[in-house]
Amino acid sequence: MTEPDDDRAPAAVAYQWASRVMTVSLEMAAPGLVGYWIDQRLGSRVVFTVLGTSVGMALGIWHLIRMSVRETGQGREER
Numbered sequence: 276m277t278e279p280d281d282d283r284a285p286a287a288v289a290y291q292w293a294s295r296v297m298t299v300s301l302e303m304a305a306p307g308l309v310g311y312w313i314d315q316r317l318g319s320r321v322v323f324t325v326l327g328t329s330v331g332m333a334l335g336i337w338h339l340i341r342m343s344v345r346e347t348g349q350g351r352e353e354r
Contacts (some may be wrong), residue, residue, distance in 0.1 A: 295342060298338070299335050299338050299339055299342075300335075302331060302334050302335045302338055303331045303332055303334070303335035304331060305331065306327035306328065306330045306331035306334070307324060307327045307328035307331050308327070309323075309327050310322075310323035310324040310325070310326055310327025310328065311323070311324045311327070313327075
């Protein structure tokens with residue numbers, strides 16, 4: 276399988292990757308922060324923080340796997 280040529284400017288490719296990294300980072304961090312906020316509001320210990328962090332890490336890892344499969348072309352059927 277040959278790689279398609281990427282005619283975009285290097286800055287455009289860099290912006291795309293920076294956007295992807297920020298998105299995955301937010302997906303990992305935001306649920307834990309929301310869980311911490313809920314814990315503070317309800318006065319619970321760390322139940323929602325741990326739950327949010329676990330969900331965020333699972334979501335982030337899943338997204339990273341999807342991105343890597345899409346970039347390498349795996350998972351596509353040969354035509």
